[in-house]
Amino acid sequence: MKSALIVDDHPVVRAAVKLVLEAERFRVIHEASSASEALELSREHKPELVILDLKLPGVGGLEALERLKANDPECRVLIFTSQDPLYYQDRCMRGGAMGYVAKTNQLLQLHKAIQALMSGYSYFAALPEKAHSSSPLHRSETQLIDQLSNRELSILEQLAMGKLNKAIAETMHLSHKTVSTYKTRLMKKLGINSTVHLRDFAKRNHLI
Structure with a gap:
């Protein structure tokens, strides 16, 4: 069965x-x-x-x-x-x-x-080439997202939705300090200096 x-x-x-x-x-x-x-x-x-x-x-x-x-x-x-x-x-x-x-x-x-x-086959959609998909700004932001680890991307989404570090730490079974470290690393990688800009970035790239 x-x-x-x-x-x-x-x-x-x-x-x-x-x-x-x-x-x-x-x-x-x-x-x-x-x-x-x-x-x-x-x-x-x-x-x-x-x-x-x-x-x-x-x-x-x-x-x-x-x-x-x-x-x-x-x-x-x-x-x-x-x-x-x-x-x-x-x-x-x-x-x-x-x-x-x-x-x-x-x-x-x-x-x-x-x-x-x-039947042993894969099933994936044909996607547009990222390099030609949109404006230069959007292309560079897409490349930044691609460079994030899975955990960084997950934390980015939650921060963009307005969750506090403590709440993220609890749901992901991490320490508050670890989440804070990830947040700092994300800001640096994305060249963003506030959670407001982080939310704008996530919305602009359809992450939330």
Whole structure:
């Protein structure tokens, strides 16, 4: 029997994905709403396919992907998320994901992606060349984002959403000092000197 694990913190999304999986003849379907729950279920049940959102509470989807693949290198991971593939698809490919589907697409794309992965193929969207995608300013900002680590990007998103260092530290299971260090490093890497500008940067690049 084909088995799958859905990782998304929205029950309505999980229900929709479950219907797609059932239509694809998956009979054992587990659900998780956080990275920690997903890792626990993955270790216990070894699903053949994991459908993973990138926007998760606590440890984000990119780190969850790394841990899932470290735990079970043979597992097929399909990213199903609202995050812009222009900034996240390459990271997910490098992290070991076999497919990426944006939630803005019709569910038919999710069907096709599942079929491709279960047949041993990858499923990624063709993206515009970043070097020709927009203005010189936007190109340079895209390059700056590409240079961030997954954890730096996750902290950038949370800071841009107005979360305080203490709250980020709690959700990511880090020390307050560690988050503060990441924040300082981010500001330096991006050439930004305030959280207001950090939020503007994130919004301008569709990170929030």
